[in-house]
Amino acid sequence: MRVKVLGAGIVGLSCADELRRRGHRVTVVDPQPGRGASHAAAGMLSPAGEVWHGESTVLDLGRRSMALWPSYAERLGVPLHTTGTLLVGRDHADLQDVHRQVDLLLGHGATVESLDAREVAALEPRLARVAGGALLPEDHSVDPRAVVAALLARVGTRPDDPEDRFDATVLATGARLPPPYASLVRGVRGEVVRAHSDDPPSRTVRGWVRGQHVYVVPRPDGEVVIGATQEERAGGPPTLGGVARLLWAARELVPGLDEAGLTDVTARDRPGTPDNLPLVGPTGQAGVVLAAGHFRHGVLLAPLTARLVADHLETGHTDPALDPRRLIAPQEENSWT
Ligand code: GLY
Secondary structure (H helix, E strand, O other): OEEEEEOOOHHHHHHHHHHHHOOOEEEEEOOOOOOOHHHHOOOEEOOOOOOOOOOHHHHHHHHHHHHHHHHHHHHHOOOEEOOOEEEEEOOHHHHHHHHHHHHHHHHOOOOOEEEEHHHHHHHOOOOOOOOEEEEEOOOEEEOHHHHHHHHHHHHOOOOOOOOOOOOEEEEOOOOOOOOOOHHHOEEEEEEEEEEEOOOOOOOEEEEEEOOEEEEEEEOOOOEEEEEOOOEOOOOOOOOHHHHHHHHHHHHHHOHHHHHOEEEEEEEEEEEEOOOOOOEEEEOOOOOEEEEEOOOOOHHHHHHHHHHHHHHHHHHOOOOOOOOHHHOOOHHHHHOOO
């Protein structure tokens, strides 16, 4: 097949790479490759840490995609950081949030180990004193910018040419879908800070600090990614208030970050959907497929999405939970068929 992929973020590029591997002719179009939400993403491969009440489908999808990541990263030549994730509560009220998350995860059979304050300190001595926490040994991380660079080197991008003819088009433009699909996603703003530390924590730390949620994701080269605010609005630069809240919470948890060198502040829109599940599969318009709406889970779900899109184009199979037609009004769909 000749396939056009619109959008060179981690999801579009993963789809393009999978289709190319399966022998299809793929053209990727994006005026600013890799500069959308993938550029901000911290890269937590965190099926357990990112699941909230009522989102068991996300947990299941995350686990399926996590199982693909080790071989995926190896093929792309990008290291995975496999030291697990620590959930912590700064004070006893914050610890209630950790306990809620642990109970939820245990209910879903996830591997999670509750820790008291002393056990947290022994595991991660760079943390401030916290009330307690839990270890998620199966939640890892990867550098999304490195993944995007590796994928771009494989599949490249081309300017859009209206004369080109394709058998199928994959729409993977994140929070900004073209008409008539634009209203299926909304931008959910997030700010992310990057710094370099000579003394970073040894694993991802996700914490609640007096009700403020923050994560600190270390990389083996000393980069530390601090995220992320979540606001129901799209567009605009990082705000001083958002960045100040992140830095306050991160330094409360990891005091040594005071000495870290600031390298980057980014704000991007997560592609949120009404049911917080991605849109992967047919639209009702012949030959037009969505790979979008991954909300907080684009990096984690990229390899699974790529397989699902390629399988759909080759066999017609669609995962019903992700089928975009669940959110497309029949008249909208019919007007395209
Ligand atoms: N997955 C992390 C975030 O969206 O902030």
